[in-house]
Amino acid sequence: MRLFGTFILLALLLSVPDLAIAQGLPSGDALASQNLRGYTHMFIAYSIAWFLVIGWVISIARRLGRVERALND
Amino acid sequence: MSSRIRWSGAVLGVLGIATTLVLHWMVFFWVPTERTMGVVQRIFYIHVPAAWVAFMAFGIVAICSAMYLWLKDERLDMAAASAAEGGMLFTTIVLLTGPLWGRVAWGTWWTWEPRLTLTLLLWFIYLGYFLVRSSTENPQRGKRFAAVVGIVGALDIPLIHISVQWFRSLHPAPVVMRPDGPSLHPDMLATLFVGLGASTLVFFSFFLFRYGLERMEQALAHREMVAEAAPRPEGVTS
Numbered sequence: 001m002r003l004f005g006t007f008i009l010l011a012l013l014l015s016v017p018d019l020a021i022a023q024g025l026p027s028g029d030a031l032a033s034q035n036l037r038g039y040t041h042m043f044i045a046y047s048i049a050w051f052l053v054i055g056w057v058i059s060i061a062r063r064l065g066r067v068e069r070a071l072n073d
Numbered sequence: 074m075s076s077r078i079r080w081s082g083a084v085l086g087v088l089g090i091a092t093t094l095v096l097h098w099m100v101f102f103w104v105p106t107e108r109t110m111g112v113v114q115r116i117f118y119i120h121v122p123a124a125w126v127a128f129m130a131f132g133i134v135a136i137c138s139a140m141y142l143w144l145k146d147e148r149l150d151m152a153a154a155s156a157a158e159g160g161m162l163f164t165t166i167v168l169l170t171g172p173l174w175g176r177v178a179w180g181t182w183w184t185w186e187p188r189l190t191l192t193l194l195l196w197f198i199y200l201g202y203f204l205v206r207s208s209t210e211n212p213q214r215g216k217r218f219a220a221v222v223g224i225v226g227a228l229d230i231p232l233i234h235i236s237v238q239w240f241r242s243l244h245p246a247p248v249v250m251r252p253d254g255p256s257l258h259p260d261m262l263a264t265l266f267v268g269l270g271a272s273t274l275v276f277f278s279f280f281l282f283r284y285g286l287e288r289m290e291q292a293l294a295h296r297e298m299v300a301e302a303a304p305r306p307e308g309v310t311s
Contacts, residue, residue, distance in 0.1 A: 038113035038177050045116045045170040049123065052169075053275065056162050060282050067289045071296070 075285070082281035089274030096264070096271045104264040116174040118264050122272035123166040124192075128230045130160030130276065131199065135227030138220035147291065150216045153223055155283035157202050159276050164196045187236035188244045191229055198226035 107114035137153035172182040202222045209215035
């Protein structure tokens with residue numbers, strides 16, 4: 001289950017820049033350069049949000065598991 | 074955790090994930106690219122919903138904290154603590170995604186302009202909320218102090234909102250909550266609303282699970298307290 005989750009997460013993270021670039025870069029070196037930086041920043045921003053949210057989910061799940069085990073003992 | 078909380082959290086979580094997937098499709102394939110900032114403007118669809126959820130969470134903290142001080146109902150304190158944790162998470166997202174956008178749009182990662190400074194202050198206020206909760210020997214007193222911090226901290230939220238009108242700011246004036254209606258392109262507005270819906274659903278799903286966890290932790294603490302208070306057989310020491 002954990003391996004499957006990791007695979008899904010990696011697939012999502014790796015696909016984000018491809019999805020964005022799939023829309024096509026505009027012509028012009030300067031604009032392309034600015035857009036490339038924009039894509040990078042956008043990718044990092046969405047990755048950070050995903051990592052933080054997934055991290056919080058894992059944190060809650062672990063704490064829930066620990067308390068449930070303690071209550072069942 | 075009660076099955077009602079678990080099921081409600083799960084349903085909201087599934088809806089939240091589905092809406093988030095729709096949001097990602099809209100952001101990467103559907104919504105038009107903003108003319109002056111280019112693709113980096115698409116951070117808007119995660120930055121603004123995160124800010125909305127953070128402010129809503131801290132509003133919940135303030136209301137629950139005020140009612141806790143009045144009614145002394147432990148469930149209100151647990152709800153406030155759960156919302157505060159979610160609020161911290163989404164404020165962190167706001168504070169990390171904003172500079173990534175600002176670096177391209179403004180040419181700087183950070184500047185001490187009013188909205189950024191007040192948002193950072195909000196993050197520290199709620200860090201203080203958790204520090205106060207855990208730093209007193211008497212848990213009830215810690216909860217009361219934290220409730221006061223939660224109420225006072227929420228006063229920062231309207232200041233953040235109106236700071237762009239009161240002070241000189243790099244942030245643009247509001248583009249949605251305007252007296253004459255939103256100035257955004259309709260497709261951008263639709264994407265923003267899907268983002269707001271997705272982050273709200275995700276937040277309430279996590280909030281319910283976090284609230285359930287808080288109740289279970291309290292049940293465990295109560296059981297341990299009862300076990301300690303129970304008379305021990307003679308000759309047995311702890």
